[in-house]
Amino acid sequence: MTDQVAESEITSLPLSDGGRYVYCIIRSDRQREFGSIGIGGGQRVFTVAYQDLAAVVSDTPIVIYDPTRENVLAHEFVNETVMREHTVIPMSFGTVFRSEDDVTELLRSTYQAFSDVLEKMQDKIEFGLKVLWDRDKVVATLERENDEIRRLKDEISRHTTTSTYFARMQLGRLIDSAMEELSSRYVSDIHEALKPVAVASRSNKPIGDRMILNAAFLVDRAQEQAFDDRVKETSRKYEDVLAFKYSGPWPPYNFVNIKLKLEKAD
Template structure:
């Protein structure tokens, strides 16, 4: 079957962000901002709360850039750039507090990222990243400038796509019982000796099926990667969730190769027909392929 591709700009809900499991570089950090939770004002009205800066990501830009009054929080705050040389953080003003990861807030965060991506390569920050001042941001941009330049160069004109593949586990188990010679022979022996209901027999059969499922899943995943390897710059495995998912991967694609990658995903999906279900999401900024995280993020609420 053809994969269902969820484009961020078309989705009714925010697609799940791939877990970032890359080893992060240790870099300069600031002291955390003391951030009361949303709804808490430390006895002060919101207008008197300490003002901070919500950071969405880092781009390459020497001149000031504005992205409109689309800042998180629903107050129509302008999204603008804070610079050190030719790198800049994309920020908006906000009271200093913890942002709950509600659907509204998550969509607002992603909308800014999406807007910036239209004209820039962006190193995305985690949701809820808040700092005190523009000067704090400039300080950290300066301290890790070489690393930022290197990452921005590597990620220039590249996009990330996610691919999750699931199967009907019960259907595959029945296939294995018919096709796997070892399992078929063991079942026949159990039937012959009337041992199907014994605890030991069930445990042994279960282990055999689990082993065969794991081997079949690995074989299928290899085939999928083989079909996509030539049209991507890099790929990354993420942890699968549940017993139906066999693949949870991220692919880094040259921006001008998106159509070619789409075609390759469809070709792989058609090869497996209705035996597999493909969920294809993107484009995203390169969450899974950025090996640096600004320790500015320690200023965010954790």
């Protein structure tokens, strides 16, 4: 045995007896391996079983993982890989257990809830849909097409109103409310178009000031193609005014709500 091997054995010893990073919970009655794709530089990803449930984990030192793009993508990539063959209950990013026993205890104590949710989520996947618009373009269109706004704007530019200041204020308010109306009409049109091909949907808070819709859709695997077609069709319908950012399939992050009773382990 060379020195190098001995050395790597020493460094791997405390690891294999150390913490476990948990990615998701699946149903599986046999030991599974998912390759060296884990967080923290390609750790081996494997399962810890309790009866017919299994936690998908990798070895980790006891650390707090920052939600950097690299770490979040590693977490995501494992879940995507596991999802190809299993229905998954995703764990939130950064969940580290101190030992394998603690992971088994998690499965044991939450067995019923995990089983119920796995059954409900059987063959369901999530898609994310973010819809953005170009505010300047929308304002320009409104100024052209909305009679009231156009009239007021003309008055301001010709200085025919007595108070330009108040006219401007009024113009701002008119534009704001017209935009709000327009945005909620787009959003409800999109929801209506996708509702028939989705099991459920959830709207999250839009990110940044260009986004008008930030939604997640739960879709039956059998409906994946139909959902996909409908999204593309809808995005074509609005291609002049709206940009669709469509992503997935994801594990059902937005549709699993199990409040785990976890406490800090020191």
